[in-house]
Amino acid sequence: MADLGNLVQKAFYLGVGIASYAAEKGGTTIQELKSQAQKVADEMVSRGEITAEEAKKYVDDMIQQAQQANPTETEKNEQKEPRLIEIVSEEDEEKTETSKQENLDNLKQQVESLQEELDRLKRQ
Structure with missing residues (x-):
């Protein structure tokens, strides 16, 4: 089998x-x-x-x-169109990384505050 x-x-x-x-x-x-x-x-x-x-x-x-x-054929024609290329300098990349880190820190704080609120509600 x-x-x-x-x-x-x-x-x-x-x-x-x-x-x-x-x-x-x-x-x-x-x-x-x-x-x-x-x-x-x-x-x-x-x-x-x-x-x-x-x-x-x-x-x-x-x-x-x-x-x-x-x-x-439609997809083939779409592929023939030029694609957008973005030129990013090192400064822009550093700013983007900083912005991402700030967003991550902000999200972590929100999760922690929600966890504290959940714990508080469980105790009641």
Whole structure:
């Protein structure tokens, strides 16, 4: 039974690898990926390693992962826009660190005062 679990796990990783490879190469369409995943699933069903329902879920998961890994045309166009770059001097970084430390100290004081209030209310 452990071998069956390992085989299913390996098949799943194979599918993830196929989806990743397809996303990297960009040449493999979703339909080709679906047919490859379907072949693997069909082979596993014929061996009795998984049920037909599990095979369908496996193929659907592979397609969903491939679609998530493959950006749409809108996302590709958004990536072409220039991104904002902020130039920060060392002084600005020190001020930011000081400001963060002040905020942290302020939050610590608030937590301590709330803890004291909670303790006071518990005693009543």
